[in-house]
Amino acid sequence: CAGPAPAEGGLKRCPKCKTVRYCNSECQNRDWAWHKRECDALQKWAATAPSAEHAIPGEAVRCLGRILWGSQKEGLDSPWAQEIRMMQSNRASLQPSAFESQTHLAHSVVRYLGVSSPQELEPYGLRSAGDLVDLISRFTTNTFTLTAPSLTPIGICVAPAVALANHSCDPNAVIVFPRSPSASSAKEPLLHVVALREIAVGKEVRISYVDTTLPKALRQKELKEVYSFVCQCKLCSRAVPADPREALWCPKRCGGICPYPTEDDPLTRCVKCNAPIGDTDAVLDALRVGEEALDKATALQFRDPAKAKQLTSNIIPILTSAGVTPSSHPLLAMTRLHQELLIADLPTALSQETLDETVRTAAKYSAGLQSLLPKGHPVRAVALGELGKLLAVDEPSPPSGSDAAGRFPPSGPARLKLAYESLVKAHEELLIGFGKAGGGGQLGREVREAIVRLEKELGVWTSGIRNALEDTRAARAGPSSK
């Protein structure tokens, strides 16, 4: 059901395969018709795995297994199986770069199903190895990443009707999994298509298949490799003086930006005041180092988070001093990763210093997103919510007097006020990005509760300050004025 783990006892493992986990026995019983065949396959896979690290097949293999057993369960001619068959396959235009990964996936699926010849695929409606390649192409072209309300990826979602939506790098709609407050998880339509702006009758609903904070070249690369097309949306075809995804601050600090220099075209100027960037080699070096470090730190995030954090801590200042703007790649992605690493550390290493660094990082990330994504985009809304929540965390040792002056984040009531303002803005955007009907999804409802709590706290602060001021005034005026 993709719901959260119960607070008490956590998720329970299937006693047979010891792999799939459920929140309770009702959830487990509901899934049994789907899990039965999967359970055997998972046990066999684990028994023949070369190492503990490979004891569970990847999520694409497991999802394809469910699709194939599901087609048998529902019937090969059932609407369910037909919808899957009717999804678009890009087998004929498969990119050489995707060939190896899709072949590997096909071999893994065959092993997972336990079949040893193409004939044995027939009960699944696959008459040849080519049909399996087609299915894998449909799968990679049409599936969605299933996310938690915080947008953390938690799995794969197959929804053939929604997969009919084409792509734009400036989409008018988004796919979200907001988690509704009422319906039981069995009935809940997990996936929602939410309009980001008014969509006129007859106008095409377009979603984005890729991260739209990435620069054009990286978006185009992924769209070509995974989805086999060249994007010609407005954002890809419109010539702009400087894209905020790849920009430097004006060297004269006039507030304008300069496009990134390239090896072929090193001369770059501020689009506002025309000031040229001096040392373009240093900028190119910083960008190259930043790109490599981002790949390395992303790969290390869960394996060796301390090393990943060391990388992000070292490289962010290099990119910043090269003049890279907070919305630009790879600084934006690096800031986001740094924020995730800091948040993961907070429960064990909560100090004023680490909390303040986390707030500053979250503020930079959120500011970077403001110039790239429209108001109400779920990514922007979640980032603002995270910033607000971080600002609302109790300060372990707030600085006082001159130590506190002019610092960001501020301390005491000023910090709470900022938390309140960020959460109010986040709530407004969550209602857009996750839908008003469910109160902006689970996150929208949590943020709403945090706002109410802060209102009370701020009320106490305000009345506390008011009382203190009145006491001071009264003390100055002397006893008779009381």
Ligand SMILES: C[S@@+](CC[C@H](N)C(=O)[O-])C[C@H]1O[C@@H](n2cnc3c(N)ncnc32)[C@H](O)[C@@H]1O
């Ligand atoms: C998830 S499917 C979208 C639905 C598909 N157009 C259909 O009719 O079933 C993704 C595929 O649609 C095509 N597509 C989606 N957006 C496109 C776009 N903006 N330009 C060109 N082709 C696009 C590509 O072939 C891509 O691999």
